[in-house]
Amino acid sequence: MANSKVALVRRVKTDKGWRYYPAAYAANGKVQPGLVIADDKEVKYTVGHYALRYYQGTRLIFEALKGATPAGAEAKRMLKESRLSALIVARExxxxxxxxxxxxxxxxxxxxxxxxxxxxxxxxxxxxxxxxxxxxxxxxxxxxxxxxxxxxxxxxxxxxxxxxxxxxxxxxxxxxxxxxxxxxxxxxxxxxxxxxxxxDKTMPEIYSDKELNSLFKAVTCPRENLLYRLLLQTGVREQEAMFLEWEDIDRETKVLRLRSKVKRWGFRLKDFEERELPLSDDLIARLMTYKRKHAGVSTLIFSRDGKPDSHMLRTLKRQVRRAELDCGKCDGCQGKYRECERWFLHKFRATFCTKMHRNPEIDLRTLQSLMGHSDLASTMRYLRPAEKVQTQALVNRMKWS
Ligand SMILES: [Zn+2]
Missing domain, CATH: 1.10.150 (DNA polymerase; domain 1)
Structure with missing residues (x-):
């Protein structure tokens, strides 16, 4: 594919005269006002303006964006890049x-x-x-x-x-x-x-046992391995997992308490979402091993530099790709960022609920409270027909006459 990359640069006044340098981006992808990357360092120049740098054939073009704000300049860059790749697609x-x-x-x-x-x-x-x-x-x-x-x-x-x-x-x-x-x-x-x-558009997507097995085998990073197990075995939401703290685990009663953390983290659960979730012996043991061996000083279980981790989804997509578990066929896999659409965090919660439904010992009201659903209809949405193997076993066990 021909080159459709467009870079955002800044023409700045230095001691040696006017120079172009790449604009500096923050970790969240935003352009940092006035900052450029010069000699691998972020440097601030107050006088200057943004410009787009790209190739037209083999010719290098600088297109000035005078008076553009950092956000406005970045928007112009994305637009230009889309237009260039549109031309290239048509040509190809x-x-x-x-x-x-x-x-x-x-x-x-x-x-x-x-x-x-x-x-x-x-x-x-x-x-x-x-x-x-x-x-x-x-x-x-x-x-x-x-x-x-x-x-x-x-x-x-x-x-x-x-x-x-x-x-x-x-x-x-x-x-x-x-x-x-x-x-x-x-x-x-x-x-x-x-x-x-x-x-069927109404059926929530769930992971198959095979997919889960491959995932747990492939993800060797202890933190993520534990996170995905916890999401699967408790059905907590991504937001809830982000703010889980070690003190939320009660080792005596083997439960995980979901509570609001307004003061410390500005995180609020709705009334019906506050709940206590049973933890399996296996999961408690894994949590404790992780705490002993890998957890840092943060009170958060899955912290990222001491703060709640807001990159959980991105990390999952990256690990799936690295382990070659991505489907390679969906729009996500074929898109620019190669992020498979078949893998996402909420799918663990859907899988938890579906698996629980299939256990004949669980009643709907209990499952509703475990999920933190305000109404039964939300819980019922995860009821799905059994797989062929299961119905096959069922008809074999039936007494027909
Ligand atoms: Zn895919």
Whole structure:
């Protein structure tokens, strides 16, 4: 892929005259006002302005952004980067971009480039990524030059191609919707198009035992290994896990107490969310081993430099990728950051609730209180049909006559 990178730089007045330096970013991704990176150090220059640096072919371009605020400059940078990659996508789809051909018909590649640019201009970078993936592949699969050549069968061909690559019905359906938006932009009559594959949108996603086993085997970092076990075995929310402290564990009664921590951390649980969760002997033992061997001085169980860890999700995605447990097929895996959509923290909570439902010894009211749900309907949402193996065993155990 050609280079679509756009860097944010700052032209500053130094002792040796005017110089360009890369803008300095804070850990949260925000541009730090006035700061630049010079000789690997952050330096502050009060006089200067931001600029974009990128390549046009082999030519290096500096585009001044006079009077732009740090946030405004960063927004301009992202926009420019999206526009450049829109052009490149269209070019890679096979056809050189011309604004019009002799017949005054725009090629699909040129139209896609325009569509992507419009999306980027609206500032929807997430939508931009999704359209780029779906429509780029659509054009490659159907191999048409012009919008009026597209047939309804092309949609079937596209869906088949995705399914053959092992994509889930959910992903195929999402991509279908994105392509449809593009077709509407082309003023194509989308009413006669075939429907996307059906999937159950209401069922929460859960991890399979196989996935969990591979995860616990692969994640050797004691902290994250413990965190994922705790999320799975207690069903606590990400926010709740962030503020868990060692004193919340009662070793005598083997429970984990979820309480508000307004004074210390500004963290508040709603009344019905306050609860005591039973801890398995195994989990208590793991927690204590971790505390003895790895925990620092923080009162928080999963602290990050003494503060609540707000990067838990990002860490999970990174570890999944490193362990090659990512699916490699979803939009997330194929996107810029290669973060698999099939792995997320809330899924541990959904898995906890589903597993508990399947235990015949648990009643709904108890499960509702463990989940911290204000109503039973929320708890019922996690009831799902049993897997084939389970129903098979069930019919075998039945006394039929
Ligand atoms: Zn994935």
């Amino acid at each position: 789809a096979g056809i050189a971009i011309k604004t019009s051909d002799p017949l005054k018909r725009k090629t699909l590649a040129a139209q896609l480039s325009q569509f992507l640019t419009d999306t980027a201009d609206r500032g929807s970078l997430k939508a931009f990524e999704a359209y780029r993936l779906a429509c780029g592949e659509f054009l490659k699969v159907i191999g048409r030059q012009y919008a009026d050549e597209i047939e309804p069968e092309d949609i079937v061909k596209f869906q088949k191609a995705l399914a053959e690559r092992g994509m889930s019905a959910r992903t195929v359906s999402n991509r279908h919707t994105n392509v449809k938006t593009f077709l509407k932009f082309l003023e194509y009559d989308t009413k006669k198009l075939p429907k996307p594959p059906k999937y």
